[in-house]
Amino acid sequence: MEALSKSFLVMGANMRARRLFREDDGVEGCGMFHKRPEMPLHILGNILRLTLILIFAPIYVFIPRSVFKAADNYIRFNWLFQYATTPDAVLSNAPGGGKGQYAVTEFQPTxxxxxxxxxxxxxxxxxxxxxxxxxxxxxxxxxxxxxxxxxxxxxxxxxxxxxxxxxxxxxxxxxxxxxxxxxxxxxxxxxxxxxxxxxxxxxxxxxxxxxxxxxxxxxxxxxxxxxxxxxxxxxxxxxxxxxxxxxxxxxxxxxxxxxxxxxxxxxxxxxxxxxxxxxxxxxxxxxxxxxxxxxxxxxxxxxxxxxxxxxxxxNRWHLNAIYQHTVNAGTVPWQVAIHALVVEAIRRDEAGGYLDHKYLGKVLNGLLPRHARLVDLGKGGWNDLAWLLELNQGFYNAASLAAPIHPAAGNERLEPVVTAFPVSSNSPGSYDSNSALTIIAGETLGFRPVPLKRDADGLYNNEEMKSAKLLARCMAWAFALVGTAILVTGNIGSGFWVYYLTAILYCVFELLVGTMYLQRDGWVVLEHPLWDEMFEAKLGEQDHNLRKLTHWGERQLVPKWELPGRRANVKLVDLHNRVYVDAVVVSRPNAMVPLAIHGSGVTCMLLDRAEDSNRDSTIVARKVGMCNVPPYIFSQTVKSGTTYVANPE
Incomplete structure (x- = not known):
């Protein structure tokens, strides 16, 4: 009785019948079309759904809910199963012409x-x-x-x-x-x-x-x-x-x-x-x-x-690593030293106001194990840097550079979990026709295009409704037995209407319970200003199970990244585990790829990626931001083969 009482208390406090016709802002409803409330045919789509469910209630109640779930999973995130791309062999096309080569050392002044x-x-x-x-x-x-x-x-x-x-x-x-x-x-x-x-x-x-x-x-x-x-x-x-x-x-x-x-x-x-x-x-x-x-x-x-x-x-740990490497190279491996050199050089260049990084490659040439030919360092900026890192991929995993941070005590250690290196990219749709980062053996986690979606199966997916569901089913079976008894007496019409009304009442109950819950099945992106600092309270209004979330942030020594000029603040929320992370992006992401372990968490690159798997598989995804998430992310990701990534500009 206590469990049943709790179920009714929850229903009384959270059930919203109006959501059957018009969903709340920022939430995708369960209608047959125009599921978002801002769409013109949203209400019509909901009315049509309710009408069909009620008309075919006796059939609807006997369709297993796993069928609806399987159909929904089939149409979502089809790019997670894309084929691995096959870039040309590295060092095949040097910027200065010919096959890529290492330059001889011992350069002398002219x-x-x-x-x-x-x-x-x-x-x-x-x-x-x-x-x-x-x-x-x-x-x-x-x-x-x-x-x-x-x-x-x-x-x-x-x-x-x-x-x-x-x-x-x-x-x-x-x-x-x-x-x-x-x-x-x-x-x-x-x-x-x-x-x-x-x-x-x-x-x-x-x-x-x-x-x-x-x-x-x-x-x-x-x-x-x-x-x-x-x-x-x-x-x-x-x-x-x-x-x-x-x-x-x-x-x-x-x-x-x-x-x-x-x-x-x-x-x-x-x-x-x-x-x-x-x-x-x-x-x-x-x-x-x-x-x-x-x-x-x-x-x-x-x-x-x-x-x-x-x-x-x-506390300049990049600089400390650089000098430590030069006085005692055995204590700092090349992977760490190269990362420190690149990040420190970028930091100094930007501090001096040289945002185009014209001399970045020339400064680093000679400090890394493999020299570039001078003829291959003609473009400047990121192109020269990409070429240097490609030459030195035997000593450096560029996944580290894809997740640059200014280290602090507790998170200065960086351990890549994927292999990455820059390659030339002139593919259609590429955001940078000169260089892209290739991530191999990575995993991907997708975000829904519409972050919040009403859970039509809330009656079956929430433990707190178990008693109410059991009571509803018992009552439905009881009325079904009454209908059977009426049929036995030969009154077919009356027996049919008992069956039909019982199915309708059960469907109405299921629909009303569905207005209380959201689908809590993974990570979503909540954008401002709709989800401002009071977003937990607003989220709790849509599903009371989300009223209290755990913040993954300062207590976990989450690294800080330099803020882009054009940016937006978003919150990444794991609805299943009720954890949220703050992030800064240049546009809305639809996927994230784990790159490295920083401190106690996992740093991921946020991507804007083509969602159509039938498109050219070499289309370059856009890097739109960085975030740090809990380690359990690896239990939620899906193998994604090879991924091309470039900056949005």
């Missing part, structure tokens, strides 16, 4: 400066081609931020011109004039073991990235200069690796250049310039407004160990 120093001052310098003599003697590579050279120039009354372009670029002539002040400071630096009169070979970017005989004032020369600079920047890491020593500098007084606050250490090009230096010369000014500095010689390993220490103290 030009260096021959610098004459007298009485610890710069006397003269001129550009010369790199030669065996230079290689035998060795050269010093200078590493500095342009802003620091500008400060030196301004302090010495040099009229620094206003940049001619909106992206803060100076002309080549201006950059050389500004950089010369840093060259003068280097030559005048106080050395413990230095010779005030000497000749040195020096590599200084603005004087060594292109032929000094060319000028960007001439249109023909400008094109050549750009090509020369692109080629030199592509081998930056190796040029600094093979320098006899690397001199580092920022204009801040008393800076030793190992802290996170140092302007020199925040640059994108700091990574290739310092990670493999054998000997480091620290140039430190103790007084501003002077072209004098002290020079301190140290080993590259010791210098990077100090940088690693400061990175750890500042």
């Amino acid at each position: 030009w260096v400066l021959e610098v004459t120093i007298r009485n610890q001052k710069l006397q003269a310098f001129h550009q010369i081609p790199f030669s065996d003599e230079v290689a035998e003697v060795g050269y010093t590579a200078l590493s500095y931020p342009m802003n620091s050279a500008i400060v030196l120039a301004e302090e010495n009354k040099f009229p620094v011109p206003t940049p001619s372009k909106s992206d803060r670029e100076y002309t080549l002539k201006d950059r050389r004039s500004i950089s010369e002040y840093f060259l003068r400071l280097y030559c005048s630096a106080t050395r413990r073991d230095g010779n005030p009169d000497r000749m040195e070979y020096i590599w200084l970017d603005e004087f060594c990235l292109s032929d000094s005989r060319l000028s960007d004032d001439r249109a023909d020369d400008k094109t050549v200069i750009e090509k020369q600079r692109d080629a030199e920047l592509g081998k930056m890491a190796d040029m600094f690796r093979y320098a006899a020593q690397v001199a580092v500098f920022c204009h801040e007084p008393n800076c030793d250049h190992t802290t996170l606050a140092c302007k020199w250490g925040q640059r994108l090009f700091t990574l290739p310039e310092i990670l493999h230096a054998e000997t480091v010369l620290r140039l430190t000014r103790h007084q501003p407004k002077t072209l004098t500095a002290q020079l301190f010689r140290t080993t590259g390993r010791s210098f990077r160990e100090k940088m690693q220490k400061h990175a750890a103290e500042g």
Whole structure:
């Protein structure tokens, strides 16, 4: 009796007969067509459904509910069973032409400066081609931020011109004039073991990235200069690796250049310039407004160990992993090191306002195990990065990059659960005609196009209605026995109407109970503003079993991702397990693919994917966001073969 009383209390509080004719906003009803309430024939579809059920009630009550469920499952998520795509063999088409190849290592600069120093001052310098003599003697590579050279120039009354372009670029002539002040400071630096009169070979970017005989004032020369600079920047890491020593500098007084606050250490090009230096010369000014500095010689390993220490103290775990890899590669495997390098480089590029990532591939070329040919790094941005990762797929699983995070204590470990690598994609419907991410051996979980759907079989799918269902069936059988008794007496008409009315009453009861429940069979996407901060209460109005949900978030150390410019806040809800997750997306997803384990959860990529399995199987899905979900997700996913993914822009 207690269970039966509970059933009636639930029905009294939650049953809504009006939902049989018009469903609540945001919920898909059970009508025969136009199931959503905003559709024009929604009410008509519901009336037709009710009419047919009542007319054929004696037949309807004897159809097993498993038949309706099987039909519904058959028509949903047919793309989960798509065939695996078969991309061309990797490295088959290099961007620069021909078959993909690894480049040889030991790149050397094309030009260096021959610098004459007298009485610890710069006397003269001129550009010369790199030669065996230079290689035998060795050269010093200078590493500095342009802003620091500008400060030196301004302090010495040099009229620094206003940049001619909106992206803060100076002309080549201006950059050389500004950089010369840093060259003068280097030559005048106080050395413990230095010779005030000497000749040195020096590599200084603005004087060594292109032929000094060319000028960007001439249109023909400008094109050549750009090509020369692109080629030199592509081998930056190796040029600094093979320098006899690397001199580092920022204009801040008393800076030793190992802290996170140092302007020199925040640059994108700091990574290739310092990670493999054998000997480091620290140039430190103790007084501003002077072209004098002290020079301190140290080993590259010791210098990077100090940088690693400061990175750890500042919770910069990507940077810490990078330096740890360079001083003791055995402690940080290439999988972790490459991921840290890529994410750190992207972060620095964006912090500097360079969102097109023009030099990203060139900066990383030489820091990864496999070098790219310079001719293959011509497109810039994500295309160069994709090619580098494809070359290095033997050392790196790109699934990690697909789930980039700024690590924090507790979730800095990242373990891919799929294999992924970039490939070229020129397929019809591709959102990026140059590169796509191929995910192999992945699993997929789909979201319903309409997130909430009324459960017409609520009477049978909810344990709390078990007693009411049993009572309804007992009463139906009792009336059926009465009808049988009437039939035995020979009153066929009366017996038939008893049967018919009994079936109608049972169907009406089943329909009314169905207005209380939603189908709680997986993950759905709830979009704002319909589902705002009071979404739990609104969800509970549709199904009282969903009034209290568990939030998967801060307590589980869910990683944080950089927010896209065009975005929307959504909630991903597992209706079966009553768990919800907050996510930020650029458009509505219809599937998610688990990529990696982060902290205590599983990071998934949210996709907008073609739902028609008859479409071209090489259509590229859009990446629309990221989320982190509980580990039980693996019990709900379906094998999906090969998946192509690209960014939406």
